[in-house]
Amino acid sequence: MKEQIRTDRLAGIIAFARVASLGSYTAAARSLSISSSAISKSVQRLEERLGVTLISRTTRSLTLTPEGLLLHERALRLLREAEEFEQIAAATRAEPSGLIKITAPLPVGVHLISPHLPAFRERYPKVSVDLRLSDTFADLIEEGIDLAIRVGHPVDSRLIARVLAPNRVCAFASPAYLERRGIPTRPEDLDGHDCVNFRYQSSGQSMRWPFRTGERVQEILPNAGIVADNSDAVVAILVNGGGIGISATYIAGPYVARGELVPVLERFRFSRKHIRHWRSSCCILWARWL
Template sequence: MHRLTGLIAFARVAALGSYTSAARALGVSPSAVSKSINRLERELGLALFARTTRSLTLTAGGRDLYERAVRLLQEVDALEQTAFAAKAEPSGMLKITAPLPVGVHVLAPYLPAFRRRYPKVTIDLRLSDGFVDLVREGIDIALRVGDQSDSRLISRPIAMHRIGAFASPGYLAERGIPSSIDDLAEHDLVNFRFQSTGQLLRWPGDRGKRPFDVLAPLVIDTSEAVAAALVAGGGIGISPTYVAAQYVSIGLLRPVLPELTVDRAPIVALWPESRRENPAVRAFVDFLEQTLVAPTPWDRTVDAHR
C-alpha cells in the first residue's frame, strides 16, 4: 500500500512539476509527498527526479516509470469508480474545478443545497483560471466556458455564459443613460482583458453586427474587478450577467443598452470517462441542470431590473 501511495505522489509531482502543487492536489503536506517519493526511490534503487534549487525534472528512469504509473493509476481509479457505482446513494469526495468567476457565482451559492440533498457527499472546490488536466490531477468534474474538445472527457452544457453592459446609478445620473451604441463615444468605458491571451474584449455588435473595439481608459483582467470598478462609478462596462446580478439585485449596478446583452458560449460540465458511473458525479451534474434551467437565476435578476 505504501508503494502505491508513493506512485500516486510521484505521478502527481511529475504531472504538476513541484512537490507543493502535488501536495495541494492530494490534500497532504509537501513533506509527506517528499517522504513518499524518497521511500519509493530507495525501494526501487532509482533516482526519479533530477533536482536543483530551481527545477525538478524527470530522469530517464523516471520518465519510463511515469508512463507506467499513469496507466496503473488509471486502472486503480477505474476500479474505485466501479466500487462507487455499486453504491446506490451518492457518497464520498467530489473534486470540482472551475474558473474563479464561475466558481464564485455559478457554483458556490448552490453547493449547500446540493449537500443538503446528498449529505454523504463532501466537496473539494478548486478555483483556477489556468488549464487543469482532469485525468492527470484526479479531478471529478470541471466547469468551463465554451466548447471543450477532449476525447477523454464527457461533456454536458449546464447554463449559458451571457454578457451585458452595466453601469452604476450614480454614474448614469451624472453622465446620462445611453440610448444607442453610438452614445458610448460620450461615456467613460471599462474594458476587460483576457488573461489567457492578453487580448481586449471586443464588444458585441447590435443585432448580429460584427463585434467592435472600444477605447477604454480603464482595462482590467478579472471579471470581479471590472464589476467593482463599475460599482465605484468607473463608467459603462461589459460583465457576465452571473457576476453583475448580485450588484443589480441591491441597486449598485443597472443594465444598459439591451442590444449589448448576448449569449457568448455555454458553461459546460466535463468529467473523465472513468467517472461515467460515479453516482456522486451523476447526481451533481443532474442537480446543476435542474437548478440552472434557463432563464438562470442571475439572468432573471438582470432582466427584472431593465
C-alpha cells in the first residue's frame, strides 16, 4: 500500500510540473500522452494530499498560487534529478553516439567551449557537435537545441537552468595607455579618460559598467569614444592603447598574462551575472563534461 501511495504521489508531482511549465492541462496531457481529465484529477489529488491549492483555475486561464510557485521549483528539481539518474545509468550501458546541438554567445563559444571540444570528441568519438554562436536567444524547443549556454537569467520558465560559473567583469587598459594618461583610482575618475564600450547586439544598448563600493553597487554609462558590438573587438582596441574598457576576465585574462593589458579599478570589481546552461534531456554528456 505504501508503494502505491508513493507512485501515485510521484504521478501527481509530474502532472503538476507539466501543467505549471506548459500553462494548460491540455498541453500537459498531450506531452504525457494521457487525457486532460487524468491530468486534472492527478493534480487535484496532489493538492488534497498536501492540503494546499497549487493552481488557481478560471474558465479561461490558470495561474500558480504562491505555494504553487514555490513547489513548482522543487518539483522541477526533483524531476531533473530523477531524469539524470536514468540517463547516467543509460550512459554506463552503451557508448554515446549522435549529434549534440549547442548554442552560446560568441565570446563564450570562442573562449570557453571551443578549446575543449577536441578533448570531448576524443572522449566520445561517436558524438558529433554542432556549435552555434550568437548573442540572440534561440528557441531551444523549436530549433531542436540540446544545450544552451547564456549569461544572465532564464528567459523561458519552461527551461531548467544551472549556474556554471560567475561572469566576472573588470576594467582593463594597456600599460602604454595608463603610462600616458594615468591610472584611475575611483569609478568617477573615468570621466577624464578615453573609454571603449560594448554594445549588445540583441538590444542595441550600450553596456552599463558595474562597480561595487562597499555594500553599494553603482552602474556607470561612460561617455565612450569607441563603441563595438563584439567583445573581442573591444579587447583588441584596449590592447592597442584605445582607452579603458570593460571585459569579462575569461577574455582579457590571456592578455593580462602576457602583459598586454592591466586590470583597472580592480577593487571595485563586481560579478553581476552568472554563466548558465539550459539543456534538453538528451544532453547529459556535455552537461557532465562542463
